[in-house]
């Protein structure tokens with residue numbers, strides 16, 4: 001830890017993804033000029049974040065409650081599950097406003113090179129939800145790992161009585177679902193294609 005409070009703040013902020021030294025410096029000077037009411041709220045929001053969220057036991061999303069608000073919403077379609085890699089992907093699809101089913105968060109994608117296998121993902125939890133489910137929409141990223149994961153899940157689900165579909169291409173290859181715009185996501189959902197069982 002740097003004994004200089006300004007350097008300490010710059011170094012701490014630089015550890016955030018996407019924040020370089022320059023931006024960290026700019027943020028630090030902004031924090032110095034801002035009211036303590038605002039800086040305290042920022043500090044509190046960050047420091048209490050990990051203690052105030054839980055993993056939903058149904059969909060494995062990171063949320064403020066278990067079950068999460070989506071799983072406990074009886075107005076949503078209970079028979080459709082959209083499978084995503086990360087909680088941020090769920091948020092992106094939610095904000096497209098098009099989808100009214102439920103979700104399942106895998107917490108990653110299969111990646112043999114990085115040593116990520118099926119047991120590292122929430123696949124067992126997904127399988128336990130299949131009875132009573134009519135359709136599983138695979139919304140993993142359109143990249144090598146995401147495609148491999150979708151293929152793996154499609155094979156795993158094929159003996160079960162459930163329709164399996166994959167988001168249509170409409171999202172550029174290599175784009176993470178998280179960063180796709182709402183219109184593309186909406187179109188990809190509408191034009192999803194069924195995978196042969």
Ligand SMILES: [Zn+2]
Pocket residue numbers: 056057058059060061067068069070071072
């Ligand atoms: Zn949930």
